[in-house]
Amino acid sequence: MSHGNMNLTLKVWKQKNKNEKGRFETYDAKGISPDMSFLEMFDVVNEQLISSGKEPIAFDHDCREGICGMCSMYINGRPHGPKQGITTCQLHMRSFKDGDTIVVEPWRSAAFPVIKDLAVDRSSFDRIMSAGGFVSVNTGNVKDANNILIGKNEADEAFNAAACIGCGACVAACKNSSAMLFVSAKVSQLALLPQGQVEKQDRVLNMVKQMDEEGFGNCTNTGACEAECPKSISLENIARMNREYLGATLTQNK
Amino acid sequence: MSKKAGFLSSSIGKKFIMGITGLFLISFLVVHCFLNAFIFFNDGGLMFNIGAHFMATNWLIRAMEIVLFLGIILHIVQALVLTLENRKARPVAYHSTNGAANSKWYSRSMGLLGTLILMFLIIHLAHFWVVSRFTGIPTEDANGHEDLYAVMQVTFSQLWVVIVYVLAMISLAYHLMHGFQSAFQTFGLNHKKYTPLIKALGLWFSIIVPLIFALMPIAMYAGWVK
């Protein structure tokens, strides 16, 4: 399948560390197969760079199948590139044309400092999770699956929320760098299910507090997050979190 | 677990303030639009002046006027706070962004649209509010009411004023197209059954109310109402 190999120009953000100022560097990507993934294209370019004694481009990746959420890249003005519902590792070069110039930037947010080039530090998400994204009540031994009855709707909604892979594309896409879609997905996946409901008030209060402390911006409901989320997490989760947050504030007796 | 920050200083609380003040301003628009539309009776402003007289002399309305000003100020101050915080959240801008791929331009331009509305509000208050409250309305109509209608006619005989008002109403329309439904989402009211209704209602409201407002200066300038 070597027919139709492409030659591309890459404008990639290079940045030594979070304190250094970054800049764009231009690279030629020659003989790229349309069947390669975007990350494989970067592998090819990096191998060429290494063999000619130059520094390769740093980028994050792990599973390369759309489940780990590591492959953060802002491609031609959109997180994870031009296609909907996929991560960068699932983006194929056939989505581009021979001769294209592709601009690749890191997620840009105060809460996601650049580690190097395209790799950013998303541990702010981890700290939000540590603030309440878990169940700590004693749920006992493994029970029969049908002991706790859960409606199909709730189960589906919880499952859809739990599909969030913590990639950060929602923050990257948002003009306000708001993390509301991510946090609301994590709040929802637990708040919808019986064992998570026990701590739902503390959870939402603590996770939102941590989100604000990390320096994410304020949501203005543009919906860019939902449109760019590789897992199509719904804005309904943000509404749910807003009501849970109001309810928790009003009724908490602490 | 750790100590909690206050509701109103949280990101979600600030959005609630935006939404509550926004919907309050919308309720004001309804009343304002309804009463001003009395000019379309085309009776030389008699009905309109009755409405204006009622609004100017009713104590509840006068009290609400103060609430209205506070509401606008709160909405603007909170908008400023949110906008500045959101800027800080992205210290290095993207080189290229394709916002059109994921959101409506007016949803991303609420601050700009709001600023245009604010500039209009200043001109608008100078045209009518300052005159009726402070400098005085010069003439009376056949019912012996202060003739605010005549002030309107003089004001809207200037083409530039008509153009400014129409442009401002276009800004308002887009501000509301996002703002109306956005407020409900902020309050957590997102529901498979009702959200489509809220969105449809919001869209119609955003088109019809600014359109009626915009028709007022146009109708007077063109001489459709005399």
Ligand code: HEM
């Ligand atoms: C006077 C100048 C004004 C400024 C600077 C302004 C600015 C803003 C900003 C920045 C937002 C936040 C963006 C967002 O939440 O999506 C907003 C939201 C909103 N504004 Fe305004 N605005 C102004 C006047 C008005 C007026 C006159 C109305 C209504 C009659 C209004 C209704 C709304 C509504 C309903 C929202 C949505 C609230 C929410 O999303 O929770 N605004 N405005």
Ligand code: SF4
């Ligand atoms: S909500 Fe979507 S875009 Fe945001 S972190 Fe989760 S999977 Fe990624």
Ligand code: FES
């Ligand atoms: S590398 Fe795991 S999602 Fe892309």
